[in-house]
Amino acid sequence: MVITPFMARRDQGSARMPMHLIISEKLRKQIESDVYAPGDQLPSEFDLGQLFNVSRTTVRRAIANLINQGLVETQQGKGIFVKEQQKISFSLSNPLTFFDTELKRQGRTGRIQTILFQRFEAPREIRNRLRLNAEQIHIYQQEKIILSDDVAIALDIAYFPEHIAQALGEILQVEFTYRALEHHGFPIESARVSIESRPASYETSEYLNVSLGAPLLVYRYLAWNSDSVPLVCGETISRADYTFYSADLNVTQMNI
Amino acid sequence: MVITPFMARRDQGSARMPMHLIISEKLRKQIESDVYAPGDQLPSEFDLGQLFNVSRTTVRRAIANLINQGLVETQQGKGIFVKEQQKISFSLSNPLTFFDTELKRQGRTGRIQTILFQRFEAPREIRNRLRLNAEQIHIYQQEKIILSDDVAIALDIAYFPEHIAQALGEILQVEFTYRALEHHGFPIESARVSIESRPASYETSEYLNVSLGAPLLVYRYLAWNSDSVPLVCGETISRADYTFYSADLNVTQMNI
DNA sequence: TAGTGGTCTAGACCACGGC
DNA sequence: CCGTGGTCTAGACCACTAC
Numbered sequence: 001m002v003i004t005p006f007m008a009r010r011d012q013g014s015a016r017m018p019m020h021l022i023i024s025e026k027l028r029k030q031i032e033s034d035v036y037a038p039g040d041q042l043p044s045e046f047d048l049g050q051l052f053n054v055s056r057t058t059v060r061r062a063i064a065n066l067i068n069q070g071l072v073e074t075q076q077g078k079g080i081f082v083k084e085q086q087k088i089s090f091s092l093s094n095p096l097t098f099f100d101t102e103l104k105r106q107g108r109t110g111r112i113q114t115i116l117f118q119r120f121e122a123p124r125e126i127r128n129r130l131r132l133n134a135e136q137i138h139i140y141q142q143e144k145i146i147l148s149d150d151v152a153i154a155l156d157i158a159y160f161p162e163h164i165a166q167a168l169g170e171i172l173q174v175e176f177t178y179r180a181l182e183h184h185g186f187p188i189e190s191a192r193v194s195i196e197s198r199p200a201s202y203e204t205s206e207y208l209n210v211s212l213g214a215p216l217l218v219y220r221y222l223a224w225n226s227d228s229v230p231l232v233c234g235e236t237i238s239r240a241d242y243t244f245y246s247a248d249l250n251v252t253q254m255n256i
Numbered sequence: 257m258v259i260t261p262f263m264a265r266r267d268q269g270s271a272r273m274p275m276h277l278i279i280s281e282k283l284r285k286q287i288e289s290d291v292y293a294p295g296d297q298l299p300s301e302f303d304l305g306q307l308f309n310v311s312r313t314t315v316r317r318a319i320a321n322l323i324n325q326g327l328v329e330t331q332q333g334k335g336i337f338v339k340e341q342q343k344i345s346f347s348l349s350n351p352l353t354f355f356d357t358e359l360k361r362q363g364r365t366g367r368i369q370t371i372l373f374q375r376f377e378a379p380r381e382i383r384n385r386l387r388l389n390a391e392q393i394h395i396y397q398q399e400k401i402i403l404s405d406d407v408a409i410a411l412d413i414a415y416f417p418e419h420i421a422q423a424l425g426e427i428l429q430v431e432f433t434y435r436a437l438e439h440h441g442f443p444i445e446s447a448r449v450s451i452e453s454r455p456a457s458y459e460t461s462e463y464l465n466v467s468l469g470a471p472l473l474v475y476r477y478l479a480w481n482s483d484s485v486p487l488v489c490g491e492t493i494s495r496a497d498y499t500f501y502s503a504d505l506n507v508t509q510m511n512i
Numbered sequence: 513t514a515g516t517g518g519t520c521t522a523g524a525c526c527a528c529g530g531c
Numbered sequence: 532c533c534g535t536g537g538t539c540t541a542g543a544c545c546a547c548t549a550c
Contacts, residue, residue, distance in 0.1 A: 044534075044536080194345070197453035199325045245452070274538060301517065317538085333548035521543080530533090
């Protein structure tokens with residue numbers, strides 16, 4: 001039987017429903033009720049077109065809906081597959097997250113891969129965040145990819161005052177940021193952090209191997225030592241389909 | 257001059273770049289360099305097709321890229337417009353977020369609109385989270401929309417043990433959850449929370465008026481009183497283009 | 513009525529994976 | 532080689548907005 005938009009209207013209140021949505025919703029329900037389990041292959045675009053009596057363009061629109069919802073992924077030449085869902089948790093309660101420790105605790109390997117480490121003139125915004133004085137005109141920027149079980153799950157962009165980057169040197173190339181600071185003479189006393197979500201830009205989507213616009217978690221940080229001297233600021237941009245952050249809050253402590 | 261995929265290849269290393277990406281990247285750069293300011297209207301799909309010498313389908317694909325990146329929004333019959341960017345912050349340091357207080361502090365109005373309040377048999381997962389005993393078989397579920405300046409920015413789904421929901425009654429219909437508990441005999445002592453990001457499902461996208469797959473922030477919570485009795489659990493699902501969470505961390509305090 | 517975006521078709525060619 | 536998804540075209544009709 002052919003499903004018409006009119007029939008869909010009966011299903012979903014008075015709003016008219018386009019075919020691509022009818023199809024993606026039908027497939028979504030089948031995925032969520034395990035008709036298609038994680039890892040399973042969906043029928044090909046051609047077969048789905050036959051099944052729902054629509055053109056391939058419309059099928060592709062429906063599949064795009066599912067990709068945007070993070071439910072399936074496509075592999076050229078192979079097919080459409082239901083995604084596995086399992087997120088890695090990072091704790092805010094530590095209070096500073098040692099990414100590698102958390103990964104190991106959850107039975108995964110952790111590794112970083114530096115893709116950029118350069119000295120350059122600090123732009124105004126970074127100068128303010130790191131409270132640089134008039135003589136400190138240069139900073140070091142480091143960009144690194146964080147891999148868990150050899151999958152790129154996050155991209156970290158960090159900015160260090162010149163004297164700190166020079167003191168740590170090579171260590172930053174292989175160590176996670178907080179751990180490198182803690183263990184080499186720059187203990188962290190406090191930090192101001194925020195968490196937001198941003199859709200992947202083209203550049204980020206290439207690094208993390210996700211589709212354009214896929215949800216990413218952004219953990220922004222600014223860390224100080226006990227003399228309130230800023231040690232580092234930056235952001236960790238992680239794949240939202242692989243990561244989340246958790247915390248224990250307590251009313252008796254007024255600051256986290 | 258016509259832009260060919262080959263020219264794009266020169267621009268972007270050796271990777272071949274499809275026209276829809278070339279177009280969306282070009283527009284993205286123009287948006288980010290304020291050629292098109294927030295609120296501005298982009299050329300129509302027809303004009304963009306002429307401009308880049310491609311079919312309307314390809315233009316639409318490029319626009320879809322920009323929508324997925326949260327950069328523009330479309331209005332049927334009117335045009336394509338650059339989105340305004342300004343996020344509302346919610347603090348984790350309070351340690352419990354009073355949404356209305358935070359909104360007011362940032363010069364916005366806050367209001368809730370209950371869309372569901374029902375008693376029903378607790379499913380296993382909720383039973384475990386709220387640590388219900390054998391006699392407590394029913395719970396109350398509340399779903400409400402949080403509006404800021406009359407825009408729906410979040411959807412909150414909360415589960416209360418029966419005695420608490422009955423004690424609070426009507427208050428929950430108009431008050432924010434934490435505030436209702438605090439001010440009516442159920443002070444919160446601690447909470448376990450997590451933050452993740454999920455793409456909008458069809459249902460959620462309708463409530464929050466976002467496109468299918470748009471990034472959402474999910475704040476999951478479980479709160480206890482001083483006797484470690486669970487008072488409420490649930491999740492606040494907010495539009496990632498409107499909201500973020502922040503916190504101050506301190507090393508001397510071992511728990512947040 | 514004219515112009516805009518939203519949906520959909522039928523068909524073409526390409527790139528990749530596996531046989 | 533065939534089957535898969537990726538890109539792109541030219542054109543149709545509809546729904547909404549503004550004048």
